[in-house]
Amino acid sequence: MENIEIFGFNALWSPYFFVSIVICVLLYFFLINREGDKFRGREKVTVNQQWIFTTAMVLLYIVKGSPVDLLGHLMFSAHMIQMAILYLLITPLLIISIPAWMWRTVTDLPVIRQAFRFMTKPLFALILFNGLFSLYHFPAIFDFVKSAPLYHTASTLILFFASLFMWWPLLNKFEEKNQLSGILKIGYIFANGMLLTPACALIIFAKVPLYATYYDPRSWMQAMQLCVPAGTLSGLNLTGPEMFNSLPIMEDQQLGGVAMKIIQEIIYGTMLAYVFFKWARQEREKDEYEEGVQKALK
Template sequence: MPLSIFGFQAMWSPYLIGVILFLTVLYFLITVKWRTDFKDSEPLKKREAINFVISMILLYIVMGSPVDLMAHIMFTMHMVQMALLLLLIPIFLIQGIPNWLWKYVIELPYIKPVFHFMTKPMFALAFFVALFSFYHIPMILDYIKLNETLHGLYTLLLFVSALFMYWPLINSVEGQPRMKDLHKVGYIIGNAVLITPACALIIFASSPFYATYTDGELWMKAMELCVPVSTLAGLSLSGPELFTNMDPMYDQQLGGIIMKIIQEIIFASVLGKVFVRWYRNEQENAEEITQKALLERQQLNANQYH
């Protein structure tokens, strides 16, 4: 059965389009037109603008396109959605906002102490992993998916926790604590390891966990998160099996596997960049140490001849 039966609003989320456009326009107004109103501001870099626009496009694809609709039909697509929303988009968003703007926001009196605490590496990592793992406990996920307000708030909280988790890794804001490259390697590996139990629980389960993907009545209720109630009322649907021939058990296992694969690809990319930067710094430091040693040796030899 085609997804088009749910209507344009469910498939393309025009309200989210409006929000994305508003945020994008506001971004360019602040970073270009109103930039001089901010202390220590700098011209917007092309790379920053591209990263921000990419983050907005990805956000719409993940939360506003048919991907979001499919995420309520197939658990596999739910995990794809989670992986991109929590592990990829935050990278582009953090790097897309200029450092001077980040600094302005972070230095606000009511934000500074909270941000400083929430971005401490060990806490940020534990907080993100705990929220992600808690969310995928079957009874918790089913309960959240049946409440539109709770679902929206928890999704936002997850996304913010992902920003906190990535901040120690990729921020370059002056005055903000930065992890040493070697510590970043351990941080990334630790993140990958800590998320593994939640994925393993999903992958190696002996039966489907989530009633909102297997029980027809609960599934219809959960679909209200992305489909207008009036539209659902006019449809005679029994469950997600009308839109996919994938067995629920296989769907759940595949979702866990895909989540882990996407996570490993993204973390490997970040790890690769960290390692390259660390190697270059080590090479530069080695050259400086060598040059310094040669100068000291030359001075010592010169002193011996005087």
């Protein structure tokens, strides 16, 4: 198994992406601590929110800028773990950590308002993300997306925003526009888990390798250009991804499907517990309030 350090510092650590992440973090803290007439009266961002945002940005750099991103082009299982963390963990963390007034500033823009309102409708958001995720993992589409940086970047951004729309009904920052009750949120989470299952099952139970970019040397070399400078690749003697992956291609593929499903179950299970206990507490408080009113009227 070859050492991935042969691909060079830029491929391993993506310094430009690191600088972009640092700028985003600094901008976030600048905005939440800014004073002035436009910022008076806005809710304070809690320390927990600040930590959550920082954690989300660190995770974003790990999955898209650190050697993990390079591993995602060498091992299908690493790629699936990348996707699970990016679309099922980082997105909800960003929704939670960014204050409502900041979201409102963006989503109230005339060119965004109507589109955002439509895209975050629960049924549409549910079908959009899971449908796009499943389509992405059709072998022909997957290999096509891996064929050029433009397609890869576009698909990553589309899935990222689709995941944001999918999570929004569960973590709605605008109380006056809360679309789902507690019991509906529970059903929404179950539906998400069910709709993501076919894509994982396709990968886990496939009898042959599905993705040429992980077993065909020519397709793999083309996909590697997404994260390794062409000049670096041309100077290396590479035969295929098996040089860097000790797992057989079928085992790596199955591990990727299993990893995605396990991570999804953990995240959705945690969200389900949070929603259920919050809903149960609200119902109990409502019952106690009604009992108090009835006693006061007697």
